Amino acid sequence: MTITKMLIIVSSIGALVWAAISLFSSVTGQVGVEIPPTLAVLSDLPKAEKLCGIKSNKWRVKREIDGVLVSASTRCIPDNPWEVAAFVKGTNNVSMQTLMSTRLASDAVIKENDRDGDGDPDVIHIRLEVAELNGSSPDGELFLPTYEIAPGVTPGLWVFAPKTRGMAAINLYSYAAIPELRAPSPVIRVEQGDSVMITLENTHYFPHTIHLHGVDHPYLDAQGRGNDGVPLTAEHPVMPGETRTYSLKPRQTGTMFYHCHVQTDKHLMMGLQGMFVVEENRPNNWLQTMNIGAGLVRHSSVAVKESFDLEYDLHYQNIDKELNSSIQSANDPRLIAKQMNRVYDMTDATADYFLLNGHSFPFTLRDSLIVADPDQHIKLRIVNGQSEVLALHTHGHKATITHYDGIEIPQAAQITRDVVMLGPAQRADLNLSTTDDGLHSYGPGVWLFHNHAEKGITTDGRGPGGDISLIVYRSFLEADGMPKLQGVDIARFIEPEYYAGDRSVWGRSSAAQLLGEAALVQPGLIWLIAFGVVVGLILGLLLWLLAGNKALGADR
């Protein structure tokens, strides 16, 4: 090749590259005077659904069922009061009419034998099954049964569930799980000194156990078998289709915890964890043995009723979707076991979802509002089932911490504060006073309570989400149990598109015009053709150089 030819080629390439760089801005979205408009404002979007919208529900009213007083609940979809009554009396003691009004199996909670003659049963037999929510199906791209933690968010979950009967979906035309199959695993309440048997009926395809964390129980049962639920020490896991009965007679009271101890790091985080409460032994102390989905206790113990107006169970969990999607990636349990136990590395884990009582905001407002009246004392039992620290902040209130890990703190040492710190598996009992004195309460309103470890108030990084809920004074409550928000519209948070990241945070707000989505820039036709031709010329020239190498060489 002559030097002249080489110079021509090199300068041609240089000129073309310069042209390409100059024209590149025409396809990168750089604009001139014409700035793109806001894509969609409030009026352009379809109307979002209401968070509740059910103004009356027969399950909300206070009623007496089979002699059991079930308190009122303002929840959008409250606990089935017949189920509450069945948990209080035992499925063996309620009328068939009541039992048929529940979805409980006839042997879900058996109560008998008032041994100390104080008017309540002292031998309690609880049966728990293991349910999988949002698990995969070989029959198609669907998760069965479906359980949304937030709009459109369906991570795979394992939960302990009360022994039920019938279908797992609410009906044949829906994949949605029945209300008894949900996160968190049910709160279990027993009385101090009761002989309690908890039978794990392993209905799942993985082995599991129950470890009673903080609850007084013997290491071995009366037959000398392992009773601690830990497969590393005294027992083998309960295999699929098998059962094991754990027995205890707790001497100490308090808010405790229970969880599966098989591959604990995975199974606990998959959702096999629940609150366990041991109540003081009192006469005529018929306890609500299970509180499905935690939240308001509709039949509190004698001791709690003496000191408090209301009682709420608050169970915090977090989820790493990478772990929980293991059960959605395959159907064969061997493939799931490999993914979960060998491929997934928990030391690289980051939590994506944060739950209060099995839901993330805004669904927390459906079943985890703390509804208060002025001058009340409300008992909050809190368990941190997360893998991270919980820094629970109450707006407008400073609650008093009365118990840590079930142990009562001496009165003089009790601390009143607005952020309660709990490490993983720790519990706290709070006395939330609604006395408007500027210290315990700033007065009636709609006050947030949430994890102040900030990612805890997001759902897959999008806020507001996570475990946000509200302390709502009754005067600020709508007829459907939702809070009055002074004209604030939270409809945008009910849309699955919001948590999928497909919708502007401000799209439905008054700032939509200012902060909404900018419309896509249409590439200018002339500039697009010019840029395309230049790129084509560069590629063509390079190909010609490669292909014509032999000819060029011959020419030399």
Add this chain to the structure above:
Amino acid sequence: MNPVARWLLPLAWLLTGTAYAQEADQVLVVPLEGESKVRMRHSMDMQGMIMNANKDVLPSNCEKISGDVNITVRAGRKYAKKFNGKTFAYDQQQWAMQPCSRVTVRFINDDPIRHQFMIHGLPEYLYPPTGMFMIELTGPGEKTATFILYKEPKTYLVHCELTQHMESGMKAQLKVGGGDGDLPSVPGLTPAEKPDIYPMDWTWKAAVVFVIAVIVGLILIVVISLVLRRAEALN
């Protein structure tokens, strides 16, 4: 409770998804068009429950019961052991029956946990609210109940509805009059609609075979082109 309310209760259950109260062994009388009446029985005890047992009311398109069929169905972990990757199963995965048969199912649970024999797709007016017949056992034991099949050829789904039990293998099909096809993912019978992806065993041997196959493919092209040229030359 008046008959209309009794008739509406299953409908309410269907619409709201909430359980409805009903005495065990209570007989519901459902008025149908004309003079016929349907009696449904939901019974429940500590061993389990039976929903929509029906011994004597014919579906509207059956003139008479074509015959009595008695089957014994066992459910348990052990029946899944012959199916790789499955956890629970029935001892059989398929039944063939004549239309308008009266089927008596003796359902035996060999596990200490809950299992169901649930069949969907039966006429809803006879098996309200959703055309389902079910025997559920809370633990080991057995229950027997009867239902009557429809006239149309159809393949019915039989399964256990506990979470993941059908997906784990407790699934079967009942073909009436030859059925109307196969259901997916019946263990040992039909493939899954959404099959799992398993790791492949890529050995050196397999790799060599693949490379040789590629070379054969290349040689074939050369051979074919030579043959074509020869044919062209001959013409």
